[in-house]
Amino acid sequence: MHVLLLGGTWFLGRAVARHALANDCEVTTFNRGQSTPYLPGTLAVHGDRASADDFERLARYGPWDVVIDTSASDTAPRHVLAGARALAEVTDRYVYVSSVSVYRNWGAGPLTESSATYDTPADAGPEYYEGLDPAEQDGMRKAGCERAVTEAFGADRTTILRPGSILGPGEYIGRLPWWLRRCARGGEILAPREPDRPVQPIDARDVAAFAVSAPAGVFNVTAPRGHATMRDLLTACLDATGYQGRLVWTSEEVLARHGVRGRTELPLWPGTDGVVDVSAALAAGLTCRPLDRTVADTWAWLRDGADSVAGQQSGWERHGIAPDKEAAILAEVGLSG
Ligand SMILES: NC(=O)c1ccc[n+]([C@@H]2O[C@H](COP(=O)([O-])OP(=O)(O)OC[C@H]3O[C@@H](n4cnc5c(N)ncnc54)[C@H](OP(=O)(O)O)[C@@H]3O)[C@@H](O)[C@H]2O)c1
Known part of the structure; x- marks a missing residue:
């Protein structure tokens, strides 16, 4: 399998790269080359995900079976939308690592994938959530990015992963x-x-394994309740x-x-607090050490x-x-x- 990793050199992204390499995938990573050295065995392409030109250049290295996006923690939805559109012709599927922060209401009841999320538009820029509390900004940004990816690839070619706290080596x-x-x-x-x-909390290596194998759909990705x-x-x-x-x-x-x-x-x-329901991901193959x-x-x-x-x-x-x-x-x- 040919895998494109947006990010891929730091924590979760590095775990995904390691897992993909160990499972005989060919891995291309795309990042600025600033944070950490690239992982040996991967093809490193350097560029900024906020740049349309860099994404066009990246697309020429395709095609890929799947793009796994772990690098959008600060990226505005409109940049994710532009990047996803640039890759839609050269990649079969898009796996976007979102977050449980997209949920609006943290009550006592279980949060399932159909619980209410922020309604940030797919083409929102940072001005949409500027000045809000950082946790709320993160949730609004991620909700818009989920929409951006789904708009560019269509729901049947998109996997959205919503982790809570990710722990582990690195x-x-x-x-x-x-x-x-x-x-x-x-x-x-x-x-x-x-x-x-x-x-x-969930181990980064378990999120990584699920990211590589998950089917299309939206999944909470934490350790199970209990x-x-x-x-x-x-x-x-x-x-x-x-x-x-x-x-x-x-x-x-x-x-x-x-x-x-x-x-x-x-x-x-x-x-x-044990409110995140992960039964959908467990049924789709998530395992938690x-x-x-x-x-x-x-x-x-x-x-x-x-x-x-x-x-x-x-x-x-x-x-x-x-x-x-x-x-x-x-x-x-x-x-x-
Ligand atoms: N950690 C948690 O508990 C947690 C919980 C829920 C969700 N998440 C989400 O999980 C995802 C993975 O996080 P991670 O930090 O472990 O990711 P990572 O993929 O391991 O590291 C971030 C990567 O993005 C690259 N990058 C950053 N800005 C970039 C830009 N402008 N253009 C191109 N590449 C860029 C970095 O390399 P360069 O700096 O060299 O460009 C690095 O390779 C994030 O989206 C995060 O929001 C994390």
Whole structure:
């Protein structure tokens, strides 16, 4: 199979490239060549996805059986639309990696693929969502990109994947790396809210395998509901790092009083809380490895010094609570408990 990967050099894209190469695919990658070195065994074409000329040049390297798009995290729908149109004649199918952020309403009930999404037009530019909260911007942008790809390729040639948190070796965002390094430091560890709160992070390698094989359609791509809890996640971190510390489960009320920011100071909290329904993807062949495998492999990657993937464009410094702030909260919890 001939695969074109938009992106392909960083985290999820690199995992897709590795999986495709291991399954005897011929892989072309398209990126600016700025972030990380290309993966040996792939054909690297350099260009900017915001440039129509670069996409026209790229199209001359075709044809491909499938284009897998992992590089549109900041790209406006109108650029995705132009790029998809340039590839529609030389590629059979388009797999677009979107996000669960496209859903408008995060209530208690299950989110299925037919739950309401943002109605961003396929040709929207950044001015459409400028000034909004970053999470909302992301959801609006991705919803418009989904429409753009579907408009250019038609629904029967389009696969939309909607992942939640993606973890695993190579994670440049720094969420699981922070928890692992915090657990390795030991002592009393501030842990958020209820231990039994469900979490649904998925391993990048499992998303990658599904991206290469998924049929046409729209799929939520997280770990299944009931897969793991916050306790499972943090216990796996303690386990991987040799049980150096003790988790202190701390109420949301205390965390809020200290202004602890979710998602950054305590990464992966709050998560998707087990509301994302993935039955469609499971029926279509998605498999999810156990969370403790993802955690152990990520720790092994960190202990190996990680690789340049995380080093070059790291969001790590934006994640994790400062040690003195954590200590102050733990002191209060200790006094009241
Ligand atoms: N990580 C998560 O938890 C998560 C959750 C839900 C959805 N997602 C989505 O999953 C996708 C994969 O993310 P990833 O960061 O792992 O992707 P990736 O494909 O591993 O890395 C991004 C790639 O895009 C290239 N790129 C960036 N800007 C470009 C441009 N203007 N023109 C051409 N190439 C460009 C980068 O290379 P150069 O910089 O060298 O150009 C790099 O190869 C994203 O769309 C993200 O929104 C991620």
